[in-house]
Amino acid sequence: MMLQELDLLNRAEWMKLVRTASVGRLVFTAQALPAVHLVDFRWWRGDVVIRITDPAVLAATSRNRIVAFEADELDMDLQRGWSVTVVGHAQVITEVPDLMELSTLFSRPSVGGRCDYFVRIKTEKVTGRQLGRNQQSDSTFSATQFGDDQLDGTR
Template structure:
């Protein structure tokens, strides 16, 4: 039998540190008036989520400065441990040449084929996180 620990609420710095340890998350945005969730590879750059996109609804959300959500986690169902971080903020396309050059140095390479010429940023206006774990039951 396993006793479960309560969820540990993480502060902003802990959330950012955890986001820096993974490379894939999920972007939540609006597509044709409905919520959409897509896995994306990303980098954390200056405390913001940075993603390369080809275009489409993700880029449309960014160019319209819409509020989106981003979620990443690392969970181990066997150990019943892990963490989850959610970011909510405005999406925007990065168009400044100097900033694009700087972001390019962040090793932001798409995992899928095709051209991904646009770079969007999700501002970490609200960031929440939780860590969960399990401890052995006492005898």
């Protein structure tokens, strides 16, 4: 079976698709090596917010470090799917009103058990690609193109 090329998605397209994902992947550096963890996530105030339980992962994503978040869906039998990647600085959320608001957005049990921390990934660069379509459009956005009204805190 020959693979089709991946087409770039525009903002509206990748936002619609990523909201259907049930989990995503956090990509970061741990002890100078790449690491990837499954995470529960939400869009909140124009950024990705994830829940973290592991103190080592929290330390690796703290102090404004650059991380990536990726969500996707792929069906190789149908040669269809999509992938969206967000790259930005990670910030641990510590303000009580924000934590209270986020706790209502993350109402279901988390991936991997109890989650003690919320980490915000600033949406500085986004790339979205889709397999199984022919139309091509621009898919990379800067942080200045995102406003609180554009990404509404829900998935």
